[in-house]
Amino acid sequence: MATEVLTHGRVTWVNIEKPIPEDMNYLRERFPFFHPLDLEDCLSRIERPKIDEYDNYLFIIMQFPVFDSSRRVSRPGEVDIFIGAGYLVTVHDGNLWPITKLFDDCQADDQVRQRHMGGGSSRLMHDVIDRLVDYCFPIFYKVDANIREIEEDIFTEEMSRVVQEISWVRRDIIALQRIVKPQISIVANLEHKDRPFIREELEVYFGDVLDHLYKAWDMLEDHRDVIEGLSDTSNTLTSYRINEVIKILTIISVIMLPLTLLSGIYGMNVRLPLAGSPYAFLFILLLMIVIAGGMLLYFKKRHWI
Numbered sequence: 001m002a003t004e005v006l007t008h009g010r011v012t013w014v015n016i017e018k019p020i021p022e023d024m025n026y027l028r029e030r031f032p033f034f035h036p037l038d039l040e041d042c043l044s045r046i047e048r049p050k051i052d053e054y055d056n057y058l059f060i061i062m063q064f065p066v067f068d069s070s071r072r073v074s075r076p077g078e079v080d081i082f083i084g085a086g087y088l089v090t091v092h093d094g095n096l097w098p099i100t101k102l103f104d105d106c107q108a109d110d111q112v113r114q115r116h117m118g119g120g121s122s123r124l125m126h127d128v129i130d131r132l133v134d135y136c137f138p139i140f141y142k143v144d145a146n147i148r149e150i151e152e153d154i155f156t157e158e159m160s161r162v163v164q165e166i167s168w169v170r171r172d173i174i175a176l177q178r179i180v181k182p183q184i185s186i187v188a189n190l191e192h193k194d195r196p197f198i199r200e201e202l203e204v205y206f207g208d209v210l211d212h213l214y215k216a217w218d219m220l221e222d223h224r225d226v227i228e229g230l231s232d233t234s235n236t237l238t239s240y241r242i243n244e245v246i247k248i249l250t251i252i253s254v255i256m257l258p259l260t261l262l263s264g265i266y267g268m269n270v271r272l273p274l275a276g277s278p279y280a281f282l283f284i285l286l287l288m289i290v291i292a293g294g295m296l297l298y299f300k301k302r303h304w305i
Helices: 021-030 036-042 097-108 110-117 121-153 159-192 200-266 280-301
Strands: 003-008 011-017 050-053 057-068 073-084 087-092
Touching (some): 011 021, 011 097, 050 159, 073 159, 097 110, 121 159
Parallel strands (some): 011 087
Antiparallel strands (some): 057 073, 073 087
């Protein structure tokens, strides 16, 4: 059972990593008023972000991105939060390291514990959410760096690799948007709705967190627009290169057509002009060269090549 409890003054923080049924039994015994469905949601990793409000506590599910390097895409890391008068419970799978680091810092340092837990459970919840939101921005900056790298490589000859990179980055942006968007409404709800166990002066702080989420959403919107533009550019370049190849092959085919006809005629088993001449082969070869050169000059004059 990975349940840790930290108490400072009148505030208790219960942090659970990688929850198992025994952890939920502990919460059920310590907080008998927690709804059984909320405890059941803590064991599921596929819950949608939401706020469930009860008379004496809030149950909040939020998601934040965790980059999966093996699949090269961000997946949602879930944190479940119970908050009431004098306590905060956080349940997560351990991949959201800002929560673990904040808990460890509060355990190790009295000043840090006073700064984060001295203002009550609502201030502690704000600090947890604020750190999780700030933790997202390096992921967004990495996406921006990947886009800039694609911009530098898009006019190289390695178009297949560039197209693959564009597809990976586009998929990651879509995944990030799916994760970030629901969190905006949750933080907006915490900012605008009054609750007895959330201090009123925290509205400004939650408003600041909400501004960061809006900034994150705007960044993802910009990233999406840029990657769509790069995708269109790569498609245009690919089509242009394909057309160039087709044009060269067509020119070669058109030039070879009369030469093939001429060689086919003189390959017939009938008597033809110059058939008995010792210079027939050289004459036919010269005629082929003249025909090919004339066609090339004609194509050049028409600006087809």
